[in-house]
Amino acid sequence: MAANQGERTRRRLSTEERREQLLAVGARLFSESPYDDVWIERVAEIAGVSRGLLYHYFPNKRDFFAAVVERESGRMLRMTAAVPGVPVREQLAAGLDTFLEYVEAHAHGFRAFHRADAAGDQAVRKVYQQALAAQERQILAALAADPEFGAGFEARPETTLAVRGWLAFITAVCLEWLRGSELSREQVRDLCARALLGVLGV
Amino acid sequence: MAANQGERTRRRLSTEERREQLLAVGARLFSESPYDDVWIERVAEIAGVSRGLLYHYFPNKRDFFAAVVERESGRMLRMTAAVPGVPVREQLAAGLDTFLEYVEAHAHGFRAFHRADAAGDQAVRKVYQQALAAQERQILAALAADPEFGAGFEARPETTLAVRGWLAFITAVCLEWLRGSELSREQVRDLCARALLGVLGV
DNA sequence: CCTTTACTTGACGCCGGTTCAACAGCGGGA
């Protein structure tokens, strides 16, 4: 934090380290302000680096944002992988718990990620949509594997739409929750679980 | 449509008409492209008008977008006003039907409106948030007035969160539906109705 | 006609994104 290394302790990092650092700074700034209000200059300043370097690592601002989004989507998907073989009803609460833990732990990244929904151009949206589609597939697969839901469920467009809507639901709820709601994680979890079961018509 | 009145049939409209026309063009363009990709110059060109005139009607691009969003939010709220005294269960299907009619009839405006979610700056977000809050209040009031749900419901933060999430749900479902899903309006309506009842824990 | 006012024109400054040629620090070879 803080505009570090004014001019003395300017360090030369490896490509990996520098890239990671820039993405972390980007995640923080994009989580706090809409796309337009995040200046490439400010990102560079906080990273203690020149504007030009950012353009050495990323072709342009759009792609930089897309990289931030992609980094976060990868992290999210890794954490929310379904456990195969376990019934959805049992898995749901635990899965939501890990998801909510992720949301709390990486609030910046989570917010930045969902800013890609309406803000970005084609490239950014594509990354975002693919991440959502992957999450959707995880859920649909888990449902299909469960004897309670599995009867030809995944094929119906209605189910796909329901799952997509549910993802929007938990996203909105989590963003509002992060905003400073006094609700406990358990309450949020139960709310989300109820929503899924309700949507699926149980 | 089409870059009309090249130079011959240039008409002089009343302030109201011109403003309305510009907002309509804006709604179309903002529904098709993200904020940055909509050039003020292009709006003027399609309206058959000079760039300067647009700045005569709206202080700047942001406020122009905010006006587009506000116009649409007003239209939406007017159409989705709840009927007092009627139980929620009965009212829900009919209310959702009018809402879905609105979405189909004003797809451009609906899409443009929801682009304000993550795209805009403070002023635009404020307009958007107020519109959502108003819709939320309509729903909470309808719930509170219903004997089935009304028992001190509106006060609980959990209910507020549930309604907010549900709004995100129907938004996502509608946007996807507009995108060209083969689902009928009745299917979408029932899905949304099920979602609300499920979220409220019935 | 004549008044009003919607509307045009074109030039300008601003500001952020984007480009690019040159610089500087670190590692390896002699």
Add this chain to the structure above:
DNA sequence: TCCCGCTGTTGAACCGGCGTCAAGTAAAGG
């Protein structure tokens, strides 16, 4: 130890859309 090349890094210039302004033009209404 010195030099050399690779590459992380810089700083300044350029571009293009936003927003401003002053002066003028022409369409509608009386």
